[in-house]
Amino acid sequence: MSATITLHPGKEKSVLRRHPWLFEGSIAYFNGRARAGDTVEVQSADGRRLGRASWSPSSQIRARMWSFDADTPIDDAFFRARVGAAWARRAALGLSPAQGMRVLHAESDGLPGVIADAYGDTIVLQLTSAGADKWRAAIVSALQRASGCARIYERSDSDVRALEGLSAECGWRVGAASDAALEIVEHGLRMEVDIFAGHKTGFYLDQRDSRALAARLAAGRRVLNCFCYTGGFSLAALHGGATQVLSIDSSAPALSQARRNLVLNSGLAAERAEWLEADVFAALRDLRKAGRRFDLIVLDPPKFAPSASHATAAARAYKDINMNALRLLEPGGLLLTYSCSGGVGADLFQKIVAGAALDAGVEARMLARLGPGPDHPVGLAFPEGEYLKGLLCQI
Numbered sequence: 002m003s004a005t006i007t008l009h010p011g012k013e014k015s016v017l018r019r020h021p022w023l024f025e026g027s028i029a030y031f032n033g034r035a036r037a038g039d040t041v042e043v044q045s046a047d048g049r050r051l052g053r054a055s056w057s058p059s060s061q062i063r064a065r066m067w068s069f070d071a072d073t074p075i076d077d078a079f080f081r082a083r084v085g086a087a088w089a090r091r092a093a094l095g096l097s098p099a100q101g102m103r104v105l106h107a108e109s110d111g112l113p114g115v116i117a118d119a120y121g122d123t124i125v126l127q128l129t130s131a132g133a134d135k136w137r138a139a140i141v142s143a144l145q146r147a148s149g150c151a152r153i154y155e156r157s158d159s160d161v162r163a164l165e166g167l168s169a170e171c172g173w174r175v176g177a178a179s180d181a182a183l184e185i186v187e188h189g190l191r192m193e194v195d196i197f198a199g200h201k202t203g204f205y206l207d208q209r210d211s212r213a214l215a216a217r218l219a220a221g222r223r224v225l226n227c228f229c230y231t232g233g234f235s236l237a238a239l240h241g242g243a244t245q246v247l248s249i250d251s252s253a254p255a256l257s258q259a260r261r262n263l264v265l266n267s268g269l270a271a272e273r274a275e276w277l278e279a280d281v282f283a284a285l286r287d288l289r290k291a292g293r294r295f296d297l298i299v300l301d302p303p304k305f306a307p308s309a310s311h312a313t314a315a316a317r318a319y320k321d322i323n324m325n326a327l328r329l330l331e332p333g334g335l336l337l338t339y340s341c342s343g344g345v346g347a348d349l350f351q352k353i354v355a356g357a358a359l360d361a362g363v364e365a366r367m368l369a370r371l372g373p374g375p376d377h378p379v380g381l382a383f384p385e386g387e388y389l390k391g392l393l394c395q396i
Contacts, residue, residue, distance in 0.1 A: 004033030004041045004056065006064060013045035016052065016066065019382040021108045023054065023064040037166055038135025040067065040075045055113065055132020059166030065113035065132055077139045083111050084143035096376050098122070101185040101194070101206045103376040104148065109386045110378070114165075117144060118202040120185050120194050122151040125202035126174065129157070131165045141174045152176030156202050171197075184265075188213050190236050191265040193258060200230060200303075207373035207389050208233060208301065211337065214371070214393070215299060216241030218335055222296035225249070225288075225329065227281045227322070232259030234299045234337075239269040243297070247275045249284050282318075285325035298326045300338040305345070312344045316353050319345070323357035327365065330396050339371070339391040347390045354392055369393040 008016070012027035023043065035041050035056045041064060043051045050071035054064035067075050087110040096102045098119035105117040107129075114130025124144055128134050134157070141153055153175035162169065183194045187209060196203040215224075215234050219241035226234045229248035238246045250256050256276050263271055277284060281302070300322055305315035323338055330336060340350045351367070358365040371391030379386040 003039065004031065004035035005044055006031050006041050006054075006056075007044050008046055008051075010046040013049070013051060016043065016045075016069065019066075019069055019380075021066040021113050021380075021383060022062045022385075023066070025061055025063045028063055038131040038133075040132075042071060044071075055130065055135065057131040057165055060131070060164050065108070065130055067111075067113070067132065075136075077142065080112075080136060080139040080143045081146060084140065085147045086110075087112075088147040090378075091376050094375050096374075098124075098148070098150075099185065100187050101192075101204060101209070103206050104144065106377050107386070108383050109380040112140075115140060116202070118204070118206055119148065119150065120183050120196065120203065123176075123183055123196070124148060124150045124153045125196045126153055126155045127157055127159065127202055128155070128170070129159055129161050129165070131167060134162075134165070134167055134170070137170075137174075145175055150175070152178075154178075154196055156196065187233075188216065188237070188240070190240055190262075192231070192233065192236070192262050193265065195231075195258060198254070199258075205230065205233065205301075207341075207377050208339075210374045211339070211371055211391060212237040215297070215337060218297055218337075219243040219246075222335075223294070225295040225298045225326070227285070227298070227300050227326070228302045229259060229276075229299075230255050230301075232262050234301065235259065235274065236262060236266060236269065238297070238299075239263075239273060240266075243273065245273050245275065247277060247293075247295075249277045249279055249281050251278065251280050253278055282321060282325075285322060285329065289325065289328055293329065294331050295329050295334065296331050297335045298330060298337070300326055300336070302339070302341075304342050305340070311342075312349065315340075315342050315345055316349070319350065319353045320357045320360070323354050324361045327358055327361040327363050327396060330363070332396065334396055335368075336365070336394040336396070337371070337391065338394065339389065341389050343385060343388045345390070347387070350390045351392065354394065358394075358396070363396045365394045365396045367392055367394050 007030040052069040114133035116127040158169040194203040216237040219238035224238040
């Protein structure tokens with residue numbers, strides 16, 4: 002190994018529990034030379050070899066563990082094995098790229114900073130750490146080998162790359178675009194996916210199970226879908242038999258694509274759909290002033306707290322939208338509410354929603370906790386991977 006990091010006494014405990022992150026403050030010494038993304042050996046204060054990690058000198062997370070076995074070589078074969086195993090696990094669960102599928106879920110699949118989503122025969126790759134960026138070619142090759150996909154597009158343009166000292170990287174890595182729009186079929190609904198300019202890798206695959214739940218709950222109900230993006234929950238509600246669906250988003254392009262998705266599904270009652278371009282915070286107040294009422298409301302906002310340092314401000318935002326949504330529900334009405342903020346844990350999110358109900362003057366109960374599907378696993382030693390939290394509540 003070209004470089005070794007030695008931890009402060011006691012800081013090896015998290016590594017022994019197989020947590021993949023090593024922060025700047027846990028490192029006592031750095032011996033040798035390494036550039037961003039290089040592989041370094043990790044050892045405890047008493048010299049025990051703990052594993053191998055990627056080095057990231059620009060980030061507060063200085064190293065991310067590739068392997069907890071110090072003798073495992075980090076090479077092309079390593080990435081072939083990790084990617085192949087992740088693909089096999091999903092295949093064993095009956096998941097399919099045809100409906101959209103997360104192929105690699107970063108740390109929880111043993112590949113810190115590596116995210117890959119499959120949409121039919123196209124995979125969208127996102128690399129968010131220096132180590133993942135360094136091994137781009139090996140990861141792309143491993144993905145193509147495991148999946149047999151025709152195309153791989155990289156969408157490494159998330160803000161977190163700046164924390165790693167990395168610039169945005171986007172472009173085709175395997176194959177090229179076809180003339181046809183990229184499309185998946187989820188629970189019988191056709192959906193276009195914009196992998197170039199859409200959120201994340203183009204679609205919110207993590208809400209697949211919740212959209213199915215919304216469809217089951219929507220029959221005979223008036224539905225409000227806030228932060229609707231390209232209409233996933235809206236189409237699910239119409240598919241489930243909602244009597245009307247009002248969908249709100251501040252993005253005109255997202256609403257335009259949502260309308261196209263509705264057209265793709267000619268069996269849905271398009272006359273029951275209403276689209277509103279507006280700020281959701283203001284729109285919820287305006288709806289109350291107008292006397293609108295709903296039987297099912299979906300709140301699926303963007304990330305309000307990327308880290309714990311933003312939790313206080315995020316809590317205020319979550320409380321505001323949940324309070325005003327609860328005020329719009331009829332007695333017996335249902336609220337599907339979510340947080341995708343890593344800085345807001347499940348317990349805190351429940352407390353926020355409870356406070357919102359209190360301020361709204363309603364009595365509410367939680368019927369279920371919600372989260373992503375099995376293609377978004379959470380490593381038991383890595384609770385930070387549980388970023389998406391959801392609650393089904395009834396007043």
